[in-house]
Amino acid sequence: MLTVALSAVTHLAEVSVTPVAPPGSERFLRLVGWASWFAMIAGVVGIIYGGGKFAWERMHGGAIESPKIIAGALIGGVFVTISGMLMNGVSS
Template identity: 60%
Template sequence: MSALLLAVQDAGTVLAQVGNPTPEAPPGSEKILQLVRYLTWFVLLAGIVAIIYAGGKFAWERWTGGGLESPKMVAGAMIGGVVATSAGTIMNAVIGT
């Protein structure tokens, strides 16, 4: 039993000596990062178009006296935009770097 405790203690000492490595991009990752930047731009553009469309629909609903569904569309587009633009911050918080 004492041999097992000694092995566990030695493993803990070894693990405690391992440093905290800093993340580093792999070679050739610039193309992937460029694609991510393009996709981010597209998501932002889509969010802006969605808010403009929902605003126009809201005006039309108010003009014709129809049911008001567009405020939900505006809220959804704004929440989606917040999540999309803060994806990096969210991942850093989850991963804990």
């Protein structure tokens, strides 16, 4: 029994498999690329908005909420970067 299992595993280990992208994956990767660009643009806009709001709060007083906006944009940028690296690793 062990010999048969070992022979099956040896045969399966010798089989050469060529990876093929599933049908429709080009559209999915294009959609992911657009989402990535949108996330990067939203992060830059968030940082610019947070900086402007920080200057406004500094000049006119009031509650300081802008560091939260900037921190959120930076943390979102980290997640976008990590997900981009994961998608590049999966697609290659």
